[in-house]
Amino acid sequence: MGSPDPAETFRQEAAELLEQIEQDLLDLEHDPANRELVDRAFRALHTLKGSGAMFGFEQVAEFTHDFETAFDQIRKGVVSASRDLVGVALAAKDHIRTLIQRPEDGDPAIGAAILGELHALIGRATPGSDMPAGTAGEPAEQPVTWRIAFRLAPNVLVNGTNPLLLLDELHGLGTCTLTPDISGIPALDGLEPDALHLAWSGLLTTTQGRDAIEDVFMFVRDDMDLVLEPLAETAADADATPAANAVAPAEGPAEAKAAEPRAPEARATEAKSGEAKSGEAKSGEAKSGGTLRVQAERLDELMDRVGELVIAQARLTQIAGATTDLNIKAVAEEIERLVSGLRDTTMGIRMVPIGSLFGRFRRLVHDLSRDLGKQVELVTIGEETELDKTMVERLADPLVHLIRNAIDHGLEDAATRATAGKSGGGRIRLIARYSGAEVLVTVADDGRGLNAARIRAKAEEAGLIAPGAKLSDAELYQFLFHPGFSTAKEISAISGRGVGMDVVKRTIEAMRGTIDMTTDPGRGTEVTLRLPLTLAIIDGLLVRVGAGRYAIPLSSVEECVELAAADDVAGRGSSFLNIREALVPFLRLREIFATGTPAEPHQKVVVVSSGDLRVGLVVDQIIGSHQTVIKSLSKLQADVETFSGATILGDGTVALILDVAHLVERGQAREERIAQAALDRAALETQP
Template sequence: MMDEETLALFRSEAEGLIESLEARLLTLQTRPTDRELIDGVFRDLHTLKGSGAMFGRTDIAGFLHDFESAFEAVRSGSFAVDDELIMISLAARDHVAALLAADGGAGSGEEAILQRLAAHLKGGPVADGADAGEWMLRFYLPPDTLTLGGRPDLALQELRDLGATRTRALINEIPPFDELDPLNLHLGWEVALPGSVSEDDIRAVFLFHEQGLRLEMEKAEAPEDAATVDAVPVADHKPEEGARSPRSGQALMRVPAERLDDMMDRVGELVIAEARLIEIAGRSGDPALVAVAEDIQRLASAMRDTTMSIRMTPIGTIAGRFRRLAHDLSDRLGRPIAFTISGEETELDKTVVERLTEPLMHIVRNAADHGLEPAQERCAMGKPACGTIHLSARYSGAEVLISLSDDGRGINRDAVRARAIERGLLPEGAEPDDATLFDLIFAPGFSTTDEVSDLSGRGVGMDVVRRTIEDLRGTIEVQSEPGHGATITLRLPLTLAIIDGLLVETAKERFVIPLAAVDEIVELPEALAAEGAGNAFLDIRDSLVPFLRLRRILDSPGQAGAYQKVVVVTSSEGRVGIVVDRIIGSHQTVIKQLSPLHAGVKAFSGATILGDGTVSLILDVAQLVQRGRTMSDNGRQAA
């Protein structure tokens, strides 16, 4: 009987294969003839089946047998991929995931899935040229191919593009080692191609290798797949979409997330201790102690960077769930929906990525149910029949912007306003701006529809979205244009753990500005040093940059000094200057969450402990700029 650690390893690898299988199936639906995707699906099924049998999960292995056979028929060209096969295969994927989660037992619906597959294989689409037999090629490229700069791998790739189903290397002509000429090509290849491929297309592959080429072609029924002692499989050189490379050249190790969290906590404490050591060493003036402190600082910085890189996760790791959700919503709502993504390589802290899944799924559901019109209505409006939901992610200073947009009908401004007045969220006759009005859709229980479905209408979901994003120290913005869809943008911090910060001082209080948001630092001109003197703009290299006084925003006591500095930061509003009294220097900042009592103070994203043991607040640049703009607007209205 296998121990629990071995079974946990199997479950972990099986979950990865299930995720890869789902991603490939969803992509295959849009590219049903893609040979690499078909081969990838078959490999995932074959590996999952084999692993299940090896680890005693005969329920999984037995269930997947028919699906493996089905995709073997697709690989051989005797059966075509269509929407029904994809739907059945996705149902099988869900069933395997359920079996894995239940840790045994046949579960419900297995027989129905297998019967549906058998019926489809009997009456489903036969691939074009399925009865045309099969080409079997055996070829040896000229011996001087490598010397002349030839690329055998490109010829093999062209054959794969023609639909090669089996490829193996022939090593029977490799001479003994003492007679081997490393400049000559001694390998040959045997390749099976669908019979529907023309002879001219095959010969075109070898157009530049005719001198010295040995090529044998025969057309026959597809032979049974057999291995021989002189045959070596040729590996694909191009990774499939939605799959991780099986050989990355690096050893991988699976580590529980709790251990990474514990490591991050310890590194954070190390950074705080290192800051204290630097402070003590600087005061002592002992050269030996200063040298040791600098070594500790260098090592702690490297450990921090390494640990942070481990915690960072691409947003693309959760994108597959939304593609599947959009696929299922399309089927349930009876309207075509395409899900697209850009910037999936954008990385965030793993804690942020994990907690983003549920909010983003709520937004996708609302976009599909409320935003996208039925196909007939879209066509009547001159839109494509298929609606699109697009997820994009990009960096913006110390933030990551994640936007979900659709090309549907947009948010009904009048309906939102009417429901808000009805619920007492707005007074009668109120005409708020779009930002204020659209913010009401995040109120608990708010919904503009009177019909309750299993997807929406109960008024829950969007309030959960805002609560989750605010817990992550993020913000939400909504934009919509009638008839042209809506966009919901989430602004999130890059990490919740450790950042590089710029330590500044205002009114004898020290604050940290995230260094990733800082563009440059300039001197405040003497003419603008006094409060209220001149326009609140700086001319920096012929570009006007607005600036805000941190002392005024925080209502700090006392008078500013004569030599104030302006920290120019990048925010959602563009480049903005923040006036401070003094620049102290860079600082490795371990982010500590504010207490529930202070969590509502939007100008700060957290706090950190300095080397002398005092606490410094971390400025939330986006909220600070927004607060400054609001104060300026209120001042102008009062004037």
């Protein structure tokens, strides 16, 4: 196995840093006086610049240096973080991302324009002209010469610090002459190649204050020795060359922070806070917890192996059930217990908080609010709710469409909201919560709500329904997910072409999820996505229809009842089942699958639900629960809507997994056809 690509490692760590910078900038827009946010964003920029230069991303280092220099004026309190300034800073962050991910697309003219606008807002004409600062950080009329001597901790190289970059930063502050001290380099047999044995001393003449000089060592300050004195206070030594012995030797080599790679921001946080000063404390910290970066492909491969193990365990259980050997039965039960635990642990590794997804939409709402001239507040609830990483990735695009539509079509402008007695700013709520074996993700707005009459008129105009057809509001709202359907009077750059909501529905259904939509005219709309916890392994109910076996997701099963002979006969005309005074339509899977075998005398009905709708599925036999390892169907079966996948049973045969959402829709459609036919017959009978 080859070693990881350093450039790719930097890209991954830079993505986390850029995400942190974006979140801090968005927070800063609402809280400009928050010094902690400013410092955190500045530290992330500083780390990004140093790491970029270390890994050969020179364009990133140069642009980030100018960005950092301008942003430093916010940190020093020279200017405040206005809305316009934050907007330009976000554009600069986007340009850095482009330089890292797609260097060939990085246009220097775009970078220069962003920096020009940034410096114009700050009030300076050119980058790199820091304001003079005195001894304590105040403006100074004349440059000050400092005597500087420092020795870094031996482990700085291991932790990712490049001393040459620190020297370059010191030279950038003014006229600097430094002399290395090589007296600490041991003999060859005692030399550690990853340890730093050098120290430096010399003179620095600059208009910057002490704070600016100490900021150069921001991330290594707690584990180093630094002597920094104005030359006026050391006149006796003015003519003497600053000796290396002026640098006090470190009291002992600092232990490595950890054996595992650390993200730059993690190293910066540790250096800033000074945690784990002693080797014992660090050792204890390493044992108590930590994280390890693992490639997503390896997790997917692990999940595939666990799936195969579940299938093999099912085979072993089947063999054990057919034998009288108690030893084999005991081993089978133990293997089943261990496999179940391994399955849960592996699935837990793949689970990530949905808050990592919610954070992305803050920028989307910020930009749409600016482009549409609407004040929009984004509220997120349930960020700690965990979902399979694959599902989190697939949810991004559907949620983008829903949020864009909510802001563009749902939220009114400030004047309209004031007329309706609402606050001038609209609110978008992103909510995630558990509901049994499902996760519900809701996008809610406090806008005008849906107009059922307009949706009906548009559906009739498009020929989707007959004029005057009786449909509930919930059924009308489903037309919004029809390809090309839109009630927008004007087409904008944001939406209005009807090419977004159908993508949302297809994506959610591909994840075996459903969409519920409710609205309160004048008060807002809620769109709820119902999703399974995982796409890899689920608990299923195994049933038999004719000679074939099928799996039904157990999370969709409400109850199982026996189909009485009277209901069977009556159902030939109406296909309804009376369950506790509630009529439930049912489908005969034998007829749908065209089994060609006679019906068995004691058939069963599995009542399943999708959202608020229920339907009964008539089967010949209920075999029992089954750990279902989901296998995707091939492209040849892509148009088969009745099944969502397949699984391999213990005996090696294949069982198809029923698509509950599609079957429920089919059952409801059949109910509507029967009801409409009854109305038509009644109308004919009343005619003279």
